[in-house]
Amino acid sequence: xxxxxxxxxxxxxxxxxxxxxxxxxxxxxxxxxxxxxxxxxxxxxxxxxxxxxxxxxxxxxxxxxxxxxxxxxxxxxxxxxxxxxxxxxxxxxxxxxxxxxxxxxxxxxxxxxxxxxxxxxxxxxxxxxxxxxxxxxxxxxxxxxxxxxxxxxxxxxxxxxxxxxxxxxxxxxxxxxxxxxxxxxxxxxxxxxxxxxxxxxxxxxxxxxxxxxxxxxxxxxxxxxxxxxxxxxxxxxxxxxxxxxxxxxxxxxxxxxxxxxxxxxxxxxxxxxxxxxxxxxxxxxxxxxxxxxxxxxxxxxxxxxxxxxxxxxxxxxxxxxxxxxxxxxxxxxxxxxxxxxxxxxxxxxxxxxxxxxxxxxxxxxxxxxxxxxxxxxxxxxxxxxxxxxxxxxxxxxxxxxxxxxxxxxxxxxxxxxxxxxxxxxxxxxxxxxxxxxxxxxxxxxxxxxxxxxxxxxxxxxxxxxxxxxxxxxxxxxxxxxxxxxxxxxxxxxxxxxxxxxxxxxxxxxxxxxxxxxxxxxxxxxxxxxxxxxxxxxxxxxxxxxxxxxxxxxxxxxxxxxxxxxxxxxxxxxxxxxxxxxxxxxxxxxxxxxxxxxxxxxxxxxxxxxx
Ligand code: GLU
Numbered sequence: 001x002x003x004x005x006x007x008x009x010x011x012x013x014x015x016x017x018x019x020x021x022x023x024x025x026x027x028x029x030x031x032x033x034x035x036x037x038x039x040x041x042x043x044x045x046x047x048x049x050x051x052x053x054x055x056x057x058x059x060x061x062x063x064x065x066x067x068x069x070x071x072x073x074x075x076x077x078x079x080x081x082x083x084x085x086x087x088x089x090x091x092x093x094x095x096x097x098x099x100x101x102x103x104x105x106x107x108x109x110x111x112x113x114x115x116x117x118x119x120x121x122x123x124x125x126x127x128x129x130x131x132x133x134x135x136x137x138x139x140x141x142x143x144x145x146x147x148x149x150x151x152x153x154x155x156x157x158x159x160x161x162x163x164x165x166x167x168x169x170x171x172x173x174x175x176x177x178x179x180x181x182x183x184x185x186x187x188x189x190x191x192x193x194x195x196x197x198x199x200x201x202x203x204x205x206x207x208x209x210x211x212x213x214x215x216x217x218x219x220x221x222x223x224x225x226x227x228x229x230x231x232x233x234x235x236x237x238x239x240x241x242x243x244x245x246x247x248x249x250x251x252x253x254x255x256x257x258x259x260x261x262x263x264x265x266x267x268x269x270x271x272x273x274x275x276x277x278x279x280x281x282x283x284x285x286x287x288x289x290x291x292x293x294x295x296x297x298x299x300x301x302x303x304x305x306x307x308x309x310x311x312x313x314x315x316x317x318x319x320x321x322x323x324x325x326x327x328x329x330x331x332x333x334x335x336x337x338x339x340x341x342x343x344x345x346x347x348x349x350x351x352x353x354x355x356x357x358x359x360x361x362x363x364x365x366x367x368x369x370x371x372x373x374x375x376x377x378x379x380x381x382x383x384x385x386x387x388x389x390x391x392x393x394x395x396x397x398x399x400x401x402x403x404x405x406x407x408x409x410x411x412x413x414x415x416x417x418x419x420x421x422x423x424x425x426x427x428x429x430x431x432x433x434x435x436x437x438x439x440x441x442x443x444x445x446x447x448x449x450x451x452x453x454x455x456x457x458x459x460x461x462x463x464x465x466x467x468x469x470x471x472x473x474x475x476x477x478x479x480x481x482x483x484x485x486x487x488x489x490x491x492x493x494x495x496x497x498x499x500x501x502x503x504x505x506x507x508x509x510x511x512x513x514x515x516x517x518x519x520x521x522x523x524x525x526x527x528x529x530x531x532x533x534x535x536x537x538x539x540x541x542x543x544x545x546x547x548x549x550x551x552x553x554x555x556x557x558x559x560x561x562x563x564x565x566x567x568x569x570x571x572x573x574x575x576x577x578x579x580x581x582x583x584x585x586x587x588x589x590x591x592x593x594x595x596x597x598x599x600x601x602x603x604x605x606x607x608x609x610x
Contacts (some may be wrong), residue, residue: 001393003028006162015064029075032086036097039066072099079124080377091135102158150230204240259397272391291342305407311475312415318424329358350378436569459588471500473526483582491589500533513541
């Protein structure tokens, strides 16, 4: 997820305006950035690795000449953060510059063809194929909008792009699944990933839809639809919406906090993550398959994802994995693992020092290392023999939400591929499970839509409670532990996430009348036994809250409060869905207690101390 901006300014140079716009988009990505302007038939580009202000100090973006330009703040997906990989990307002749948000899935094939036809590509990004394709298309048409439309059918994946050409006073922008918004001001026209980019210049916005392309000139916007043959059909311009947000509200997409925005972004983050290329998944899975021991290392929320993976791997692939909390790692496995072991490290930031420390230690012992992370170019990617990237985009809220969902989805996909390799799953079962997994983005969307207001009200009932249990069995133990962690982290409420069956071995002593016990209870093979645990708690006066299937009449009758969820197409991935109400509960509990969920006390986003 990057931030992109294009602008034509009618009053003088545009560079400083672009830089300030990028600054307001920095929440979307910040590993590198760049600006290209066009003046007198020449493209001028400054770009580098690092944060905008630091690059500006070194290079001074504001001296770029010209009244037309594009800018980009990057969250790398393909190719590490580096100057060469920073956008804008150009064609062979440095006539065209492109900024892009999204992923071009078939870039390797496109890149190969371009290189065979003599193009020189200078980065590792998927984006760079775009200016080279347009370069070729401009041999067939002199119009930039037509040239862009012609190449779009070749791009598979998601994109919002803005293109400039050195000799023209126009911008061409198009979108497919990535956001792009047009801003119409008195002193210029703009298009950007998000409204804050141009909010100080104009509040008049038009949201570009999928399959739409816009030609922006100082005179205004010409809107068209493109089709799979590369043709453009003209559309009349929709009336602009006047946004009333402040910049702070706009950066949060109108949500009061990043955490809530990120909870709502989960369907899209999952969809993007589930697009991982099959060859990448296969290569990763083969490594897991070829080792006798799979040992996972992770911390905090990522540890809960690995815990869920233990059940997914066992259920779908018939493989036992060992879960280790990263900070405990070096002592837990001091002597044993070696060449027959693969370490599967999971870390959102890729910088979690406990995980890195453990990984380094085990690498020295001869273990192979594979990693799942959300951050291209992070330390863990340099240590790992193979990496899979979750596609959650930057997560600003300290409490992990969408990164947990995407870690679960990645591990779920791996469990299915591994199941096919171990023979635990037949081809048909693999297909069914992958189809089931692909339904989760929509399921989560409906859970958020249908349950959020109910959870908000439910949170009010517990505002005076100082202790909670979150109980589950089997894979739901991982969900329960994550639910307890969330409410501890941001609402500062004491909560225990526990295996429901284990609770009677000690924790139950805490229960007294009115004690809230939240049961994570999908209708899987553990459901029958869970009922006994519900009865045990009920007998001691606990207040029973069930997160369960809307069809589960028996549990609904036993419970004081229910958050009903839809039937799932596969119960082996249930945490992806069942964690969502728990995230929302924690969020609203924090708000009711007057805490800022984005910046909980004593915590940091990436834990880089041992
Ligand atoms: N895929 C592009 C890159 O890695 C754009 C990244 C994004 O939009 O997240 O540079």
